[in-house]
Amino acid sequence: MTAFFSQAFDIVPHFENDMFSEFVLPSKFRLAFFKPVGASAKSFQATAGRGGCAFGITVSDVDGLYRKLAALPAGLGLQLSGPPKEHPWGEKSFLLTDMDGNRWEITQTPSPDGMLTER
Numbered sequence: 001m002t003a004f005f006s007q008a009f010d011i012v013p014h015f016e017n018d019m020f021s022e023f024v025l026p027s028k029f030r031l032a033f034f035k036p037v038g039a040s041a042k043s044f045q046a047t048a049g050r051g052g053c054a055f056g057i058t059v060s061d062v063d064g065l066y067r068k069l070a071a072l073p074a075g076l077g078l079q080l081s082g083p084p085k086e087h088p089w090g091e092k093s094f095l096l097t098d099m100d101g102n103r104w105e106i107t108q109t110p111s112p113d114g115m116l117t118e119r
Helices: 002-009 038-042 062-070
Strands: 020-024 030-034 055-058 092-097 103-108
Touching (some): 002 030, 062 092
Antiparallel strands (some): 020 030
């Protein structure tokens, strides 16, 4: 996941080792990936179903990222919903299921700061 996230979103981990990686996004939001072992394995399972949650990330060029992900080898196991779709509230997005089964909504907003604006 660390390599995928880094390559897909052109960001390097703020911290990384064999068990844990943390990214600090431009908004200062922190996102971490870790292997559930030891005490954390009691609450988190690497093979657990992901149907009950999803992630969202805002990018500056949703069309470019879609093209980049669509060009990755099929063997990675990514699933894309299709090209980005325009929404009535001004956003444009597509859905991604990553190789671990995590669901993502990849979005571009109409404002430079990534926040929704009233239409």
